Amino acid sequence: MKNYDVIIIGAGSVGVPTAMSMAQNKIKVLVIDALASPGQGQNKKAIGGIRATHSDKGKITTCQRSIEIFSTWKEIHGDDIGWIQNGYSFPAYTDEDAKKLKDLMKIQESFNLDIDWLTPKEYLKIVPGINEKNLKGATYSPRDGSASPLLAINAFYFKSLEYGAQYKFNESVLDILVSNDKKLKITTNKGEYKAAKVINAAGNHARQMGQMIDLDFPVVPDSHEGAITEPVQRFFGPMIVDLRPSQDPDTEDSANFYFYQNNEGQVIFCLTPKHLMRGTASEATSVFLPQVAKRMVELFPKLANLKVRRTWRGQYPMTPDGFPIVGETKEFPEFINAIGLCGQGYMLGPGLGEILTRIATCELTQDDIDVLKHFNLYRDFSGIEQFK
Incomplete structure (x- = not known):
């Protein structure tokens, strides 16, 4: 059984940029996805818009950072991702x-x-x-813009490989258990893996991932x-x-x-x-x-x-209110959600990837804490995103 610092479930709009950020920060990270390659779920169906024009601080500031990443990608890394x-x-x-x-x-x-x-x-x-x-x-x-979902996720994917991230494709998660050493054990149709932390970035299947550890997420x-x-x-x-x-x-x-x-x-x-x-x-x-x-x-x-x-x-x-669910769970602090992106995972993903990295390394800033209040799993979901 292979051991990792972090296992990410889902190689999509959030999972891939998160793996890139974590690997860049020397975290040993594995991404598991049931499909054959990155971005084959909802990422390839995104229309490519990237905006910070939202109605709350959480989405606005996260997307402002995403825009910085998208807009400077070609200048910094050389890949044309179709940004305008x-x-x-x-x-x-x-x-x-x-x-x-x-x-x-x-x-x-x-x-x-x-x-x-x-x-x-x-x-x-x-x-x-x-x-x-x-x-x-x-x-x-x-300052809002757009980029190609296909070109962007492939650029993030290959950069994450360069930094040391690992991927397992065509593997379906069958079970999640807390082992005796307090690590989380992931069982797939092809193997077993352990990690100190697991990030649920499973998109459409986020609720099923939670149910494996007896948690029910409103997604x-x-x-x-x-x-x-x-x-x-x-x-x-x-x-x-x-x-x-x-x-x-x-x-x-x-x-x-x-x-x-x-x-x-x-x-x-x-x-x-x-x-x-x-x-x-x-x-x-x-x-x-x-x-x-x-x-x-x-x-x-x-x-x-x-x-x-x-x-x-x-x-x-x-989600019921149109805002994402991001952060640790009370029952299992090692199980971290990045779910319920409400069709905006593509634009939120790069910014969220950096926040998730700081959650994993216990280096959250005060701005991060303020952002995560808007994405808290334990809110009452009575609000409403005005322009979701």
């Missing part, structure tokens, strides 16, 4: 949404988020051709669909997030939707269904594309002639 600093924008078409966004800006600015309120005229300069009818203005956070996956077009010359700047639920009978089952143009010129888009599709089924539906296409063209007519290359369906492992 195109920003995020939330246009408001009702007085209620405008007030909500402006009120939230006060919170965001208190945590040093770079965000501005743009008038309709100013917004049209960065999104020329967007529907002007009833446009009240928009928030715009220019339930629900499905969202995305799509990508052919590449075209760049014709707008930021990610556009339309907060309005649909009022059209043809698209009434849709809440907000969002889209952007990536570094290769492709438009990537996603929609939040009003009635959630619980579970892990990943077959694309026939409902998504007609719904989202109609809404997108009404908002931004220039999109009408783009050809859609493919659609797909992935999961958001959700």
Whole structure:
């Protein structure tokens, strides 16, 4: 049986950058994943957006660090991961949404988020051709951006190998036990491993991992669909997030939707269904594309002639309040969660990886402690993430 300092369950958006950070800090780390290579769960279904434009300190500061890592990766390490600093924008078409966004800006600015309120005229300069009818203005956070999930996770993976991280693919975790020497023993379909600490970064399967040690975590996956077009010359700047639920009978089952143009010129888009599709089924539906296409063209007519290359369906492992669960468990302090990322594991992952490293080495800063209060497993889950 091989012994490690830390075993990470899940080689995805959180597990791989965490392994990279830990190995860089000379921690002997093993990552176990049931799939054949890194990022084959929900990471490859991410649309690539990376924002610090959230509604609480935990997500804002964690994603600010993630943005630093993504945005400087090529300069520091030489790999092109498709990073562009195109920003995020939330246009408001009702007085209620405008007030909500402006009120939230006060919170965001208190945590040093770079965000501005743009008038309709100013917004049209960065999104020329967007529907002007009833446009009240928009928030715009220019430091947010996007990168390729495929290129990024592979860059993190190979860098983690360079630092000394080890991986076991095609291995399913069957059991987790606390052994006599107080270490955690992981049994897979291929072997047994021990570690002083285990990090649960299992995404859709996080709840099942907890149940192996008689803990039940409130994480339930629900499905969202995305799509990508052919590449075209760049014709707008930021990610556009339309907060309005649909009022059209043809698209009434849709809440907000969002889209952007990536570094290769492709438009990537996603929609939040009003009635959630619980579970892990990943077959694309026939409902998504007609719904989202109609809404997108009404908002931004220039999109009408783009050809859609493919659609797909992935999961958001959700918590009741839309905030992640990160940190130690009271019953087993050696068992650390990084779960319930609510579809934002890709953007939170690199920043969380560094915090998880400091949890493992008992080197948490005061800022880390403040962040982890927002992600505490033992909160009452009565709050709500405003723009999840």
